[in-house]
Amino acid sequence: MLRRKSAEDRKTEIIAAVLDLSDRIGPDRLTTNDIAQEVGVTQAAIFRHFPTKAELWTAVGDAIADRLEVAWQQAMDGNASPMTRLRALIAAQLQQIAETPALPAILHSRELNVDNAALRDRFRGVLMQYQAHLVAHLQAMAEAGMMGAGVQPKDAAVLLTSLVQGIAIRWSLGSRSFDIVPEGMRLLEVQLVLFACKEG
Amino acid sequence: MLRRKSAEDRKTEIIAAVLDLSDRIGPDRLTTNDIAQEVGVTQAAIFRHFPTKAELWTAVGDAIADRLEVAWQQAMDGNASPMTRLRALIAAQLQQIAETPALPAILHSRELNVDNAALRDRFRGVLMQYQAHLVAHLQAMAEAGMMGAGVQPKDAAVLLTSLVQGIAIRWSLGSRSFDIVPEGMRLLEVQLVLFACKEG
DNA sequence: AGATTATGTTAGTGATTACTTACTTACAAG
DNA sequence: CTTGTAAGTAAGTAATCACTAACATAATCT
Numbered sequence: 413m414l415r416r417k418s419a420e421d422r423k424t425e426i427i428a429a430v431l432d433l434s435d436r437i438g439p440d441r442l443t444t445n446d447i448a449q450e451v452g453v454t455q456a457a458i459f460r461h462f463p464t465k466a467e468l469w470t471a472v473g474d475a476i477a478d479r480l481e482v483a484w485q486q487a488m489d490g491n492a493s494p495m496t497r498l499r500a501l502i503a504a505q506l507q508q509i510a511e512t513p514a515l516p517a518i519l520h521s522r523e524l525n526v527d528n529a530a531l532r533d534r535f536r537g538v539l540m541q542y543q544a545h546l547v548a549h550l551q552a553m554a555e556a557g558m559m560g561a562g563v564q565p566k567d568a569a570v571l572l573t574s575l576v577q578g579i580a581i582r583w584s585l586g587s588r589s590f591d592i593v594p595e596g597m598r599l600l601e602v603q604l605v606l607f608a609c610k611e612g
Numbered sequence: 613m614l615r616r617k618s619a620e621d622r623k624t625e626i627i628a629a630v631l632d633l634s635d636r637i638g639p640d641r642l643t644t645n646d647i648a649q650e651v652g653v654t655q656a657a658i659f660r661h662f663p664t665k666a667e668l669w670t671a672v673g674d675a676i677a678d679r680l681e682v683a684w685q686q687a688m689d690g691n692a693s694p695m696t697r698l699r700a701l702i703a704a705q706l707q708q709i710a711e712t713p714a715l716p717a718i719l720h721s722r723e724l725n726v727d728n729a730a731l732r733d734r735f736r737g738v739l740m741q742y743q744a745h746l747v748a749h750l751q752a753m754a755e756a757g758m759m760g761a762g763v764q765p766k767d768a769a770v771l772l773t774s775l776v777q778g779i780a781i782r783w784s785l786g787s788r789s790f791d792i793v794p795e796g797m798r799l800l801e802v803q804l805v806l807f808a809c810k811e812g
Numbered sequence: 813a814g815a816t817t818a819t820g821t822t823a824g825t826g827a828t829t830a831c832t833t834a835c836t837t838a839c840a841a842g
Numbered sequence: 843c844t845t846g847t848a849a850g851t852a853a854g855t856a857a858t859c860a861c862t863a864a865c866a867t868a869a870t871c872t
Contacts, residue, residue: 415838416837416838416839416848416849416850417849418848418849419848419849422849437722438640438721438722438726440638440640440641440721440722441640441722443828443829443830444829444830444831445828445829445830453849453850453851454850454851454852455830455831456831456832456833456850456851456852456853457849457850457851459830459831459832460848460849460850461849463831464830464831465830465831516720517720519781519785520716520717520720520721520784521638521640522637522638522639522640522641522717525638525717525784525785526636526637526638527638532785535785536785536786539782539785560806560809562802562805562806562809563802563805563806564802567799567802570778570779570782570799571771571775571778571799571802571803573778573782574774574775574777574778574779574782575771575774575778576778577774577777577778577781578770578771578773578774578775578776578777578778579770579774581720581777582770582773582774584720585719585720585725585736585739586736599767599770599771602762602763602764602767602771603771605762605763606760606762606763606806606807606809607806609760609762609806609809615868616818616819616820616867616868616869617819618818618819618869619818619819622819643858643859643860644859644860644861645858645859645860653819653820653821654820654821654822655860655861656820656821656822656823656861656862657819657820657821659860659861659862660818660819660820661819663861664860664861665860665861813872814871814872815870815871815872816869816870816871816872817868817869817870817871818867818868818869818870819866819867819868819869820865820866820867820868821864821865821866821867822863822864822865822866823862823863823864823865824861824862824863824864825860825861825862825863826859826860826861827858827859827860828857828858828859828860829856829857829858829859830855830856830857830858831854831855831856831857832853832854832855832856833852833853833854833855834851834852834853834854835850835851835852835853836849836850836851836852837848837849837850837851838847838848838849838850839846839847839848839849840845840846840847840848841844841845841846841847842843842844842845842846
């Protein structure tokens, strides 16, 4: 006999399966049957917990967004200076991508970009929030005289988020043949040295 | 009566339709029926020109790769100094994304990256070629004393490709509410000024 | 002008999709 | 122990998918 789980546990299980399968099968090709097989229930059981596939995706998006926000908060809480906080924010983001490799693929999925406006807005808001965190810390660094005159905090933040996204894509396309966190942190140090430059 | 076209013209038309629809519908959910309607023929006519959908995608991938290579070559032919060539290479890439907005999505689609191994390798080679162009020009700039000591040409090239990809994602998620080419070139100048910094 | 060929259509195929309906049973509360 | 409910299943649904076979005609060649 199949052991039954609470709706909350099963929902968490389904969302985890979607994240896992999005990486292996692709977010846009993922079917409810694939999900059911991965979880170990019948396909109809999926719809007991999520009325439509779109709402399942929204729940997945929420889960990702929540996870990211928690990671950022922890990164900022555990560090004192603006610069170490900035480093921790980048490290946290890289770590999240390493733990959820489907993230870049979901970011480019049709589900997010075409079908599900709510999901897209949620992701855009979350990414803008991250950018705002970066800008705030870069601003603090500038006020402490740790930044050169060659770059505005806002532009620096864009360069840093691009750095993370670019590395994530390279990592993904290259079959994850390198360790994303240390490689990302190495390039971050390169960029931070450039930011500190005071030459006109 | 429907006017018939040569197989070559029709193939070009079909490939153009795939590129257009990949942006609106998404590469992984695009159906042969969608393509046929866009072109203005019946669905069966698609299979007169391409035996399978996979081979259609191979043709689309070839067309994209050719287009990119031509754009890069033109960018490098029409400019004298390493720095203006570098600028032209970045501008060309941004221009290609602006003209074919589905490019990032196709580049990360399951169709090209999972189903079609040969094509995936071709794309990876093409992107590595781009990176090699960037490294070569940055190397030339370094030898001309135009680069600071704080960054290696290889790392600088990664930062620049990340810049392009990061802007592309921001442009895509933000519903293309800004002009990608000038915004990208503006940030490129910021990064180039940082590269030139000679302070340790 | 007549024959050939290549580009097209009509009308299907079985497989798969998201989702539904009607029924069943594990489990916790009283 | 009984019972109501929530978590499950079996067996469908219509729609859509890539693809095919048989037939039609526009374009081209001789």
